Amino acid sequence: MDQDPDADLLGRLRAGDEQAFVILVRRHHAAMLRLACGYVPSVAVAEEVVQDTWLGVLRGLGGFEGRSSFRTWLLRILVNRARTTGARERRSVPVGDPEPAVDPSRFDGTGHWAAPPERWVEEADRRLDAAKLAGRLRSAIDDLPDRQREVVTLRDIEGLSSEEVCSVLEISEGNQRVLLHRGRSRLRQALETEFGGA
């Protein structure tokens, strides 16, 4: 990939530059840990999975041909190891039961809003304490079902493309979009509940 932001560091790492390794670890650690936590029972186990993944990366460096971005390759290794390590096997139900974006009781019998969204966007911009907002949002993300949390984290926090997310999680584009939709819808509702009606 021409525009892989990790390409320079990868080159340095291949040349044996320890500092390049540390920078790569720092850059990707939080995303890896969060992702691993969705598969294994504790943070301690997730940390082992992350370490194990980096060891796999170092050993597999020669085989990485750059057909995907380094990050996609890295996270795929992570997910594979986390799945192997994790007690839970959840791949058979990638999407789960239908789940409306908005509680159906908020619409009337014709599908129009009966209880329309309470306004909070301007309030969030104008007055809300940024730290409070971030805290509420983080806990709402933590409360998402695992699959939704993975997709929302990778797309909206880590900034992966939908193609990258599909590749990392080995899910179809359609499932990726359903999970993203449900996850984002839940987060919107959490923010409305917290900050709406001001």
Added chain:
Amino acid sequence: MLPKLFRSRHKIVCQQAVELVTDYLEGRLSRAGRRRFEAHLAGCPHCTEYLAQMRATIELTGTLTADDLPGPVQDEFIDLYRRWRADAGDGPG
């Protein structure tokens, strides 16, 4: 499932519109679907607000920064790297 009443080819109602928001933002609606969605928004301030809230939610989520790596954890990775170099003999070529 939505009642049959809602399955019109021409107009969508609010309860359908909120389910189309992600497809809309991802550019995955057909041209006709996009037109129907936008026509609904043009006449519906609540769904316009809803879309603005979804956009704001995405934007706010994007401002959450990755937690920084604590020093001791970083040291573990330096150890890991050095062990690997040692095991790999003269290291990567």
